[in-house]
Amino acid sequence: MSVINALLSAAFVVAIGCLPLTGQAGQATVQTETANPQPIGKQRTPDSATETGLVNRFARNQPSEGRSLFMTGQPSDGSSISVLSQGQSLPGELFACANCHRHSGLGTSEGGYQVPDITGPTLFAPIEVKQRELYAERTEGFYTRPAYTRDTLRMAITQGISSTGKTLSKVMPRYQLNDAQTDALINYLNTLDYSAPPGVSADNLQLATIITDDVSAEEKQALLSTLNQFVKEKNAQTRHEVRRVKYSPWHKDWQYDNYRHWELNLWELRGDPSTWFAQLQQYYDTNPVFAVVGGTSHQRWEPVSAFCEAQALPCLFPNTDLPPDTPGHYSIYFSAGMNLEARRVIYLLKKHSRYNKVIQVTGEDVRSTVAAETLARKVTSLSAPTVSETLSLSEYLNNPSLTSENSASTLYILWLTGPELKKLSAHSGLADATVILSSTLLNRQLDQIPGWLSEQSWLLHPYSLPGSTSQRIRSKTWLYARGIATPYERLQSNTYLALSVLTESMMHIRSNFSQDYLIERIEHMLENSPETSVYQRLSLAPGQRFASKGCYLIPLKKIDGSAEETRQYWAAPER
């Protein structure tokens, strides 16, 4: 009987699956700033957003003794505490609570070690998993336990005794804190309360994507078509997931009650970057969002990242070649962009001391200036004395004496776009020199490199090599199947990836709407994600903010070589 049932159900599933997508679609579209910022009937704060939740959200970001102990393992005056780990007394700063339990306090897992949730609301409530009797005994202590009291919690922190009276795992150090310190720490744990998250209502999740006014209309269209289609399909699916909360069996409700209808807001920034912060603040104050995802700019991303840091707002995978060199906590980037390319040259200089002079030629593009500045700054820190000189393209063209400096010990880095490179054709003086070009500035269109340069040129390429287009097969197939034109394939492929990763990590955070936890899940899962991208390898870990860390510096003529041949030219330079 069950076999027939199953087959019938399978046939039914197939029939439903054949329905055209439009039949399932929700009505998600990116809202432009001209749209009504306060659509009627949309809640802006969750039903459960208690006063306490809001107060705690504010309090946990304020400096305090408890926050200092939690985040750094040190009292706020910079003195030291000690911990007992395996009977050894060790400095507390090696074992800050936030290391394992993470900034959110919601815990993690590593190699089969489960690090539990130590947020106040969880600790001071019992854990009573609805388990069959059979399993109850086995799971006691970890999966079930009585609520902690301040006294039992103090025992757990200082002696390693849980509220069941059992000994905690030895991975958990025993913190040698005095009563005042323990109290301060417990007070901080109580602020780890995520009942009033920004941008989350009972039904909706507010997201934003940021586009600046230097982005062309075609590029913007390519980006938005990808974003809109993804969110539309996500919401079409969510409609049913929401229904599952009502009808799911008792043990599944926790899986479904976190689903929200995604609303993607377009935050367009105009004018001078120094005004972006205020523009962002205005968007955020009108309609707070839970996270910023994707988006693009050809200018420095720093003003955006500064805003996201100030708001503790996750900013996930923006398309920028100019992220800040020192990333903050709340922004995750595909790569360090032009700074990575500059550092890759430094890596070469360290390895090959035969170059004692670097001549950089910069073009009009701001990315060119940033790369040259970073390289010039890093050259001064090299142990072998190296001279660096930076010239604009016109300075270089007007100074023929420089071409006579060609020698085996000079390295030319041409931070130029394709059209700019073409202006060099008269300069045959470079014909014998070692020349480095940036594939990012060439927009990865290598046919723009003049023939006379291709013999001796090396290419900086922080992506997969051109031959390995199959790495992007998932996003290509996705875009193709939906009839979305791909004039900006890298941008669209990155956007697809950013949203896929966000979808997956939102599923993992379940009802814990903590923005820190969102970041922590992405740190944890990215390396395992099946998504492939234009980048060679994406991977994060706690505190890592650039997912792709390496860059090719490869002779142009070797670029079509096999993986074994080209591997040696890939390296991840020191930051």
Added chain:
Amino acid sequence: MNRKQIRSLLTNPVKTGLTVAALALLSTSLLQAHEGGQHEPAMEISSEDSHAQHKAMMAEMKMDHSAHEDHAMATEGEDPHAHHKAMMSNMAGKDQVQRSSHDYKAPHLTMLNQNGEPVAIDKLLNSDKPVLVNFIFTTCPTICPVLSSTFSIVNRELAGVEDLSMISISIDPEEDTPEALQRYAKKFEARDNWSFITGSVEDSIQLQKAFDIYRGSKMNHEPVTYLRASADKPWTRLDGFPSSEQLVSEYHHMTMGH
């Protein structure tokens, strides 16, 4: 398998063979769901899974065959069973140290130490003197700080011993540049006989596989310590968190027997 996945199976340009295979799998899973006595309607079968690797496996079904081949190429040289091992080992006892003996063979690879100097890793590991080895990464939040603190204490307590060499190998070599390892070494007050090893991702994976510690992602890694008295002896593998006293006494025990 949820509706979206089912739908994308059918809307994506998937080769017929794969679709049939997927549908066969689908009906099997429906069958299991029914026989398992779950009361949810067949349409509502959940794809929720906290294991990213499971998702990866399921997601592979969405790709066409060429994608599958290239995906395999992209992760070339990785252990296809790594995630099974990761899941299996999750069930192992946690606080006890498990001891076993193995004939691991270090591959011939040129890697880098924390000073950026090239190191022949097989020569380093196949020393005729005692060696103590672990696998770490510097941004590891939970396991490595404990392993490295233990190594740090052993390194200090056996400071008078000249022939011991201690080796920590990074499983996140692109982040763990020689400079990053140098900072890490300083943090744990490493003496000269404790070296930190990095290199290419491919080489690091090859080395992890040689010591059966590769688990597909660094976030799945496990605490393991390896030791042996000399190259002609088998490796002793300690799974779990041995204390520094235990490692010191292991050292004395193995050198007495040497």
